[in-house]
Amino acid sequence: MPINRRDFLKFSAGAGLLAGAGVDSAVAATEKPPQLPKDAVGILYDATLCIGCMACMVNCKRTNAEPGGALYHREAEGQVPYEYPESGDAIYDAPLRLSGKTLCIIKAYRAEGDAVEPDAPHSSFIKQHCLHCIDPPCVSVCPVRALQKQSDTGIVTYNKHRCFGCRYCQVACPFGIPQFEWEKASPSIVKCQLCNHRLAQGKFSACCEFCPTGASIFGPVEELREEAKRRLALKPGDTYNYQVQHVDGRQRTEKVVSRYVDHIYGMDEAGGTQYLFLAGVEFNKLGFNPHISNEIYPRLTWSYISQVPALIGTLLVVGTVTRLVTQRIEKNKDANQKSTDEADAS
Ligand code: SF4
Ligand code: SF4
Ligand code: SF4
Secondary structure, eight states: OOOOHHHHHHHHHHTTSSTTSOHHHHHHHHHSOOOOOTTOEEEEEEGGGOOOOOHHHHHHHHHHTSTTSTTOOGGGTTOOOOOOOSSSOOOSOOOOSOBTTBSOEEEEEEOOGGGOOTTSOSEEEEEESOOOBSSOHHHHHOTTOSEEEOTTTOOEEEOTTTOOOOOHHHHHOTTOOOEEOTTSSSOOEEOOOTTHHHHTTTOOOHHHHTOSSSSEEEEEHHHHHHHHHHHHTSOTTSEEEEEOSBTTOSSEEEEEOOOOOSOOBTSSGGGOBSEEEEOSSOGGGGTOOTTOOSSOHHHHHHHHHTTOHHHHHHHHHHHHHHHHHHHHHHHHHHHHHHHHHHHHHO
16 A cells, blocks of 8 residues: 555654654655745756856866865865776766766757758757756655755755665656765765855855856846746847856856747746756757656655655665664774874874
8 A cells, every 4th residue: 555755754763764864844845835945046057058168067076076065075085076988098077977976067969860950950068967956856755864955045955974875866856867976885875066065155056157158157046037038038140148157147248149949947847946948959859858747746756656665664774774884884994094194104
């Protein structure tokens, strides 16, 4: 018999599995209709302005490898997690997809064969990272609140110290965003956290900060939505003063307006997201899953995942124990290494 999320959480709490995890508020959050938080921030990516320079990817890696960043690891302090081709000269960071080392990626689309339309652009870039859903399914299914949606900014953050590696978030995300560090002894989930660690420093997302063309701009989601609507109302061939880096428009650049597909992706998809897209090429050609509906996904994913409560309970126990044991082994290794270093130095 299927159970609902509240029943499962009661079962888990009764078994002592979720002690201290604060799951009741997570239940309540999923039962309210999705609302944009008051100070919600996000990104507007306009593919018609993107030149594929990948400056966003480089700055994303650099700044997220700093303490507080989504790619920061104590054991790799000071190293940027670049990815090199498996063969050939390792001379260039060349990730092909999101991974445990890459939070944000630029992909290219080129029309070929029947896909070539005379009146549509034949190519486009597209930027992929977490969309910071308004009602995020990854948060909804995480049994230990390792993933949380910030109540003020709406940013979906991750706490690796809570995560026990069940990977339900990977199953639940309709956009295939969360990545797992398969290569590590104590793996974590990795995904964009909208440079949450930089906001306290008065900065904003690294990808937007380095974007030279205005293709990626940061700002309050309500303002980004208004800007996206303004752009859709522009006439191709006219000129427009596009914002650069931030929707506040302190920096602008004048450009000829390209043809837009008449849709703002992220306004409604999966219940709405804080990352919005405009493009000149149909979104399904740019790698967006055409089956993603405007439904509120936590309600769909939970009804699926809740069919297997026993499995979830087992995973919670096994995952938590494995994680604790692995962390203990790593701590011991660190301590042994430290005493060896001290002995060598004396
Ligand atoms: S895009 Fe995926 S990982 Fe990001 S908030 Fe939505 S469900 Fe979570
Ligand atoms: S792997 Fe499991 S515990 Fe970790 S963030 Fe994802 S859902 Fe939460
Ligand atoms: S920095 Fe801007 S223009 Fe360059 S690839 Fe990234 S989004 Fe496109």
